[in-house]
Amino acid sequence: MVLFKKRKKKNNLLKKTDQTQVEGPLIFSDMNDNLTYIKNHLNHTADLKIQTIRNGDFETAIVFIETLVDKELIQDKIIDPLFQLKSFKDREDIATVINLETISCSNLSQAVNDLINGNTLLFVSTRAYAFSVNTQKFGNRSITEPSSEKVVRGAHDGFIESLGVNIQLIRKRILNPNLTVKYFSVGKETKTKVALLYMNQLANTYLITEIERRIDSISTDFIMPSSYLEELIEDSSFSPFPQMLNTERPDRTMANLLEGRVVLLVDNTPTALILPVTFFSFYQSPDDYNSRFFLGTFFRIVRLLSFSLAVGLPSLYIAIIAFHYEVLPDQLILPVKSSVENIPFPPLLEALIMLITIELIQEAGIRLPTTIGQTIGIVGGLVIGDAVVSAGLISNTMLVVVAITAISSFVVPSTEMSGSMRIIRFPFMLAAATMGFIGIVFCFMVILIHLCKLESFGTPYFAPLTPLRITDFKDSILRLPIWKLNNRPLDPHPQQLKQQSNSRDWGKDDEK
């Protein structure tokens, strides 16, 4: 079976190389024919610039798209040297004067492709070939800390929109020849560059071929952000849980690469996709490793607690108020009863109103500039919070419950997971309102069954809980001291499990 798959893969590769040799007319020996062809092919776009230079015994035409190139570079490195060149005999003459990455090409379609990529074409009169000089220049955002994934301590750099810079940020951290990059071009119209990064001899080979297979089968006009790619290659799209980790942090990416996971980077997107991941990967943050291990473990447990609060608290409250108020102890019954008594709505409606209000505030707040954002804060916090209670619409206790729920759903250091929690909450609430505790238990079981079933690229999603691997608790649910983590987590099935041997040998030496 495996052999068969491999052969299939090879066939695919062969086909691919065939495709890259673009068919199309060869370059004409008449320069003007070439120029008209290019103009027509680019639909006489206004930013196409053609400059002809007559110098000595030959004429050259410089063709480039001005919005893509570094014009100073062209002036200094192409035009000026050309003027100094007195005679032209063969290709070598040009190559020696231009100190830039230059290739000569003989195919017009290829030349046009290069042109769109920001290269400058150089035609010489009566010669049936062209030079393609790399003069790309793209404006890059500076490297800043991603605003959605801030850490207190640790590195403060983040990915930006340029693929090259992003790969550089990772390579800078892993000075190892085993770090392998594979490029794909995805999107029939956009030809977006996608990079697959993995540690050779560490990442599971089956995993890599499987990802390559899935990427190769993508047939779409364009992929815009990386989430397009995510949806096209993930296992189950109908699951509320994200099956790939989105991160803008190079340090997080690096750590995952060294656990044997695979990273996908898409050009023009500042997020890296990490796969395969487990549920607990979403609850880890570089902060855990930057602080002492007691704290790191404590943070992780607090985050996991936040999951159960964000999902379960409103439904628990609804179930208690609507069905099982006898669960409450005597001292608590009075305050709860007095606050609930005069509310016109059933608890489910009350909770829905408040939670949807919070979703509204959040959606409104995301896209507003910070100056107006304050207004939202005041309207949301003061008016809705306080006034809604004094108007007698919502009970005090419900407000407390909703507030804790809202805060809990933002504790998780991943926006996708936070979104899933916000969605899962609603079926729980409905179940609690119809069946009380029994409904909650059934909802819980269905989610749990789903988590048991879910797989991310052949890795059980809820590992190390199902299947149970106690040894993997060390760096998933807990965060033990670094020197205890001798083995990598098993879930990405790395080729080498051992990650370190005893790093604290000096302890033994001291005893002697």
Next chain:
Amino acid sequence: MKSEHTITQGQLVFYIIQTQIGIALLSLPYTLFKVSKQDAWISILIAGIFVQIFLVIFWLLNSRFPTLTIYEILPKLIGKILGKVMVFLYAFQFTLFSSAVLIFYGHLLKIWVLENTPIFVVILLLVFTGVYLGKQNLRIIARFSVFVSFFLLVLFVLVALSFKDANFLYLLPMAKTGWFTILKGSKEATLAILGFDAYLVIGPFVQGPAKGKLKAVTIANLFVTLFYTYLVVASLAYFSPEEMKIIPEPILYLIKSFSFGVVERTDLVFISIWMVMVTTSFVNYLYIASTGVATLFGQPSHSKFVPYVAGVAALIALFIDNRETIKFFTKFVTNAGMVLVLFLPLILLLISYLTRKKETGVKNY
């Protein structure tokens, strides 16, 4: 061929524990007390010993046919037509077990939690959840069983709290009811301990050497027997014999009697956790039954048949709705279980030894 469905020996332990521990958990001390009075706990220990004997028989049978389920063994040993009939009976028996789970669960919820909700609603909820899990392959069901076993710990701790008010004098005089009565009491525990028969079907899917499998089922049996004994002792020591006579769910009454600062009705928490155990029992039986039906139809995958089996189980559960029919049904299931699950494998084993039929060409690890 079966690689997708194999489970580890650790998973086997929890699969069997979760199949056994289920509906009968809450009423076990009461059912036993009715017969063997203060010696109920000895009855359950003896039941455990019997289970161990049967497990060894199952294991011997499995060792002779390492890759075959009971459904595949039957036609080989007793002929094709009779074998098919027996396969059907087995599958039907397991379906009856799952309807028993549904019936007891539905009625308990009606009494304790949802007085006004029609019983078919709660039953259908469990059936839907069960079908969702039952359709998955064995490995996922086993994973689920392993995970929810953590909740047994909560039950253990909750019951442990009762020991501060326990009066162990209620357990005395020891063994006074007579050994015959104690043995009769053991028979009452059948419904509670049934579930180890799952090994007949999932035994061939377990990885590893045959000895390890025996070890795994022994651990499961030891755990379940001790857990039940613990529950029985706890309720015997907590309630006086007079009280025991009138409370059909002693464990719940016991839990209900103490409260914490934040939770007043602890029994609701207990029931919520118990429901998870019930679901696993239901699903595990569902899986076993639909595997049987799949074998009957010569299909490799059980998934297709899960909804039908669950539907039949639900229909039976919905028709048996009054006290008399439930009593009759319980008796029927217990006795049928005794014959089919306990004694037939013994006969099969004997036939296999006498006719020297065994699976050949398969490496017995």
